Amino acid sequence: MPAAGAKEHATGTANDDLTEYVVAPGDTFTGIGERFCIEDIHLAMINRRDSAELYAGETIRLFPDGAAADYFADVPE
Known part of the structure; x- marks a missing residue:
């Protein structure tokens, strides 16, 4: 399913495979x-x-790159 289009606090651009996003002014993680x-x-x-x-x-x-378990494995406890 394609991602929703630009919206308030998310007007940047994602690459074609939706792995990276270029932040636009006013964008937030939320x-x-x-x-x-x-x-x-x-x-x-x-x-x-x-x-x-x-x-x-x-x-x-x-x-994340790779499995989520790989990412969380190196997060300090």
């Missing part, structure tokens, strides 16, 4: 998450962020 049906906390974790601050023009990942 808005991007709603657009692509991904929890905002997961987006922050995938992108290894401890802050919700995003910058226009930066590229973030929408999904």
Whole structure:
């Protein structure tokens, strides 16, 4: 199913396979998450962020590389 189009706080552009997203001014993890049906906390974790601050023009990942278990294996307890 194709991703929903641009919406408030998620007007950036995703690549064709929906793995990366270029942040637009005013975008938030919450808005991007709603657009692509991904929890905002997961987006922050995938992108290894401890802050919700995003910058226009930066590229973030929408999904982790490899299995989720691989990602969580190296997160400190």
